[in-house]
Amino acid sequence: MTDLLSTDDRAALLPALGETGWAAVPGKDALRKILKFKNFSEAWGFMSRAALMAEKLNHHPEWKNTYNVVDVTLTTHDVQGLTRLDIDLARAMDRFAGSTEVQRNHGEPVSSLCEARASRKA
């Protein structure tokens, strides 16, 4: 089974994802990004690519689509927290999304996920 990300891994990997618009979900060891595409077709194209990658990784997003908006939450259910698989899927989604508009007015900075891990267990 995939392990929860260590404190060191978090410090190394999460800031770059914070830069691209991933944020921490309050009270949960999870990453969330809200993407706003030009239209439904672009949103669905992104979701199709992401779905194929999710199958390849055997790691699946929690997500919601409303017309041109795709709201994604990533966490690893088996261990109830962030693992390397969430990082890999987040990076793949960033590649598929390109320069799509990102909504940033939600959640907390990813740095809070480093603190969450530190207080959970060494």
Ligand SMILES: C[C@H](O)[C@H](O)[C@H]1CNC2=NC(N)=NC(=O)C2=N1
């Ligand atoms: C049986 C199967 O491998 C598991 O249930 C996989 C499938 N996809 C998954 N996706 C996510 N996000 N977390 C998991 O723990 C997970 N587990």
